[in-house]
Amino acid sequence: MPTSRTIRLFLFTGALGVFACDDTCPEVPVPLASIDATCGPTAIGTVPVVNGSFEALQDPLAGWSLRDAPGTQVSRLAGLDGCAAIALAPAGERFAPTAQLTQVVPAAAVRGQRVRLNAYVRAEASGGSRPGLAVHARVGERQRVVDGAAIRIKDATWALRGVEFDVPRDADTIELAVQLGEAARVELDGVTLDRVGPACPGCDPPASLDERELDNLLAYTRLLGHVRWFYPADQVEHGDWNRLALAGVQTALAADSPVALADALERAFQPRAPLVRVAVGQPPAAPFARPTDATRALVWRHGDNSERVDRDSLAGHVPEDISVPEPGVPHAIPLTRGLVASMPYAVWAAASSLPLPGRSDPPLAKPPGFTPAAGDRLTRLAAIAMLGARLSQFSPYVTRDHNAWEHVLRDSFARAAVARDRFELREVVWRLFAVLGDTPAQVHIDNDVELAHRLALRWTWLEDQVVVTAVDPARAPDLRVGDIVLALDGVPVDLALRDVLAYTPGRTDERRMLWALARLTCGQTDEPRALTVRRDDGEHTVAVATVPARIEPALRPGPKIRDLAPGLLYVDLWELAPADLRAAAERLAAADAAILDTRGTLRRKLVELLVPPAPLPERHAIWPEGQHAWSDPDAVPTAPPEPMKLPSRLVVLTDAGAIHYTEPMLHALRTDHGARLVGSPTAGATADLRTFKLPGGLVVYYTHGEPFAEGRDPFTPLAPDIAVTPTIAGIRAGRDEVLERALAELQTSEFPRSE
Structure with a gap:
């Protein structure tokens, strides 16, 4: 009842x-x-x-x-x-x-x-x-x-x-x-x-790829990059390309001969790009006829904003030495296994709206209700294909060395095929960026549980050892500054670092070690973790509490902005709120000298207060793989906003943590303000980062296009004017040897003084 x-x-x-x-x-x-x-x-x-x-x-x-x-x-x-x-x-x-x-x-x-x-x-x-x-x-x-x-x-x-x-x-x-x-x-x-x-209904288990399958995947990925971002018809802007990539990869993997692969690739792309042709040897090169009702031609223009534009509208914006694609003219795209594809990079407007009769997107051979997940082998391979296709067109690191890129991509496919889950797929993508040298790249999962908590300490690599440099006494009362870390949760720290360094991006050893140590502090538990350390009286195992990863522990002592001596202002920019820097503008302008500490991650808005970014010339590309990229010759840059007033005697503390927009700021402070850089080299990673989501849920940030950096190579670390490496003895004595050297520099007669 x-x-x-x-x-x-x-x-x-x-x-x-x-x-x-x-x-x-x-x-x-x-x-x-x-x-x-x-x-x-x-x-x-x-x-x-x-x-x-x-x-x-x-x-x-x-x-x-x-x-x-x-x-x-x-x-x-x-x-x-x-x-x-x-x-x-x-x-x-x-x-x-x-x-x-x-x-x-x-x-x-x-x-x-x-x-x-x-x-x-x-x-x-x-x-x-x-x-x-x-x-x-x-x-x-x-x-x-x-x-x-x-x-x-x-x-x-x-x-x-x-x-x-x-x-x-x-x-x-x-x-x-x-x-x-x-x-x-x-x-x-x-x-x-x-x-x-x-769990994961319809997911395929891990399995290795043979050479034929690897060749097929490389061919599909290369053609995908051309079609997805340079075939300028209406169809490419419709549909879920991540899901289309699953069907395309599935179709390409099944091809057992070059002829079958050519047919598979045409079937995969023709619903979205009906003028694509693939053949063994040379495909037909005759231009496609102009429809009788065509009134204009379309072409892709990739820049700050990617868009399909009227081909004739480019006439006044393209330098004379760069050609504009002719509508309907196919261009050859060498693939693998003797295959050559062709497609036009400009199409007639009427043709762009005509679907290929009798064709539809390839079916996905998965059970009803299947959701792409990184636990599925096909999804992982599609993720690498989508990533590879995009990087092939827009990564400056790929543009610099196409031959090496093929080996990187092949290795990534092989690793993704046998990965077990999205965490292992994330490591595959990290490794890809590490080999490319894309220092600022990031790879995350929708729910980064492995990175959810961090140790309440700071440490660094000195004298071939991991050394504790700062401690939160409330969360790690038994840990001491200067302790040498031997093991983390019973795992020797050198072995743990070796595993992390295998997929650590960075252009210098200092940057790679900084990244690896930061990664090693992160973990899956909010419970205390065990550190085995060595100090003068022997080895000890101590408990160190964790904090949520998004909460930065306050481990650099003292006020962020303070007077070190009459007329000498110290400004710690790490985790400094932009509002606090604005509030100190008059103190900074009135100081005789200043030390800016840029060691650590800086907020972009903070950096732009000190050195407002100059407007960058917009770069354009209408040909694949970075060919014929140019900046608009008629663009008139607007004047940047007024920067904060700085003392004429300026020293900046820096290290391998300087990345992104921090490096242009350091370069400007040195060249325009006569600042001295003290510390260690920067990361060499000025970048315009773009983000996108891969099949299976990974979110990727990568360096997009060649960054503009007037007067310097954006991929070369900035060397300090005065190199300073801290010592373990100095850390144990509570000294900041980089800051000490900056203070000494301000006392030299060679350093310019204000009148």
Whole structure:
């Protein structure tokens, strides 16, 4: 016999279609006085969540834990699931970035399964990070996070939100989290965890590639780069190219001969580029006829903004020594295995709107409901194909050495084929950038659980050892500055570094070691980690707490802006807020001399206050692979904004952390202000970074195009005027030897002095 509550809830959900609601769901007013012990279930979902409807009378958060949210105010309101929902409000204006509401459930029943975390959520954002839903798999006594998934909540309306997650086979528990994300208020109801089915349905297992398959993938990738970004017809701007790449890779892999591969490539591309031809030997080179109703021709122009433009409109913007593609004229594209493709880089407008009769996108041989995931071999290969196609056209590192690029791409395909998951795929892409030398490149997963926490310390590589340079005494009371690190969680630090350095990008050894050490501080657990260290009295194993990776520990002592002597101002730019630098503008202008400390990651807005960026000439390309790139000769640069006034006697502390927009600033300070650079070489990585998402969820940042750097090579590190390498003895004595050398430089008579 159904209870009155069951009937009431059935009618309620049936009338509103809540179970089908995947968009905004209105709140139904339910008198709060009607809430009683039987109003809502105590455990809901196919994987029981305790008090998921927040109906418990005595404690609305029974079964849940608040983390990093002291003083949170909890109130009830009318609900969607059952009778009540809850509202969480911070003690102050907004929650801390790490604040969250969590519940841990056993994972045994859903190992190797796909689950979905659902919740009705409404959030009032107040700046900063956004609230979200997350699910994490934890393993072992220390509850190490080994995998996870998350979504962010982007609006303030009631809606049923959900995130799917494949539970690892070794998971012990699943942590459900409502991330409060610096919100001013979060309202919740109906948190459920349900089985969806087997993990990664339709995913192909890892398997190595033979030489024929590698050749086929290289041919597909090369042609993909030309078609995706230089075939200027309407069809290329429609459709999901990441998914099209899966079908294209699948088609290319199956080809067992050059003739079959030529046919496979034409079938893969003709629905999007009907004038592409592929043949063994030379394909037809005769121009395609102009349609009788054609009135104009289209061509791609890639620059700050990529767009298809009228070919005739380029006439006044292209230097005389650069040709503009002729419409309908095919150009040869050598592939592999004796294949040559051809396609026009300009097409008649009428032809661009004519689909190829009888052709459609190649079918994807996957079961219904398949979702591309990096646990799938085909998805990983498609990710490398999409990455390779883009870098082939727009990476300055590839442009400089096409022969080496083929070997890099072949190796990346081979590694991706046998990778087991998205974490190993991420390492494959990191390794690709490391071999290319793209120092500022970044590769991330939608949920970088392996990088979620960092040790509350700073360390560096000195005298062939890892040396602790700064400690947070509250989080690592037994660690000392100057300790030599021997092992991390029982793993010898030299072995751990060797593994990380294998996929570390950087143009200098100093930069690569800086990156590797930063990566080594990151981990999967929010529990303390064990460091084995050596000091004068022997070896010790100490516990070091971790902090969320997005929270930079304050480990450089002293005020960010302070007087070191009368008329001498020190400005630590690391993690300095732009507003604080603006507030100190008069102090900086009035100083006789200044030391700017740029060691560490600097905020772009901060850098631009000191040296406003000069407007860069926009670069254009209408031919593939960076051929005939040019800057608009008629462009009139606008004057940059007025920079901050700086003392005439200026010393800048620098190291391999100087990257991106910091290097142009250092160059300008040295050439235009006569500043002396003290420390170690910069990274040599001035870059215009672009980002895109690969099949399977990886997000990639790469150096796009040749960066403009007047008077210097943007890929060569800036050498300091005075090279200074700290020593272990100096660190143990509490000395900043780079700063000391800068102070000494300001005392020399050769250094220019203001009148």
